[in-house]
Amino acid sequence: MRDDPSTPHGELTTRTVAMPRDTNPSGDIFGGWLMSQMDIAGGACATSRARGRVATVAVEGMVFHAPVHVGNVLCCYAEIKKVGTTSITIRLEAWALRQDTGKRVKVTEGIFTYVALDAAGKKRPVPPEA
Secondary structure (H helix, E strand, O other), X not given: OOOOOOOOOOEEXXXXXXXXXHEOOOOOEOHHHHXXXXXXXXXXXXXXXXXXXXXXXXXXXXXXXXXXXXXXXXXXXXXXXXXXXXXXXXXEEEEEEOOOOOOEEEEEEEEEEEEEEOOOOOEOOOXXXX
């Protein structure tokens, strides 16, 4: 159970501004763009923990809570939930900083799983934490 639903959980991993090119014909930010930003953040976290190359193998529990608007600063927070032999499961939250109000709103969350890869693209063990 989360202690404060108005506060992001995990480590701030990426920040980016939603731009007009990221919208659909109705002017809304694409859900796919939002998922890709979360995957970038999760990949950065997993790469650091795996100390090397990783690939996304699963996305589950993806929930869209609120829209992202052009000009919002999208902040992605990553929290490692599980490290397996070759995989890393990360809970990601995306929060939008609304430029018009200055408020922070959780817009999306999900669980992303990455697998550690060697130079040949084969699964490899995740090293123990340093």
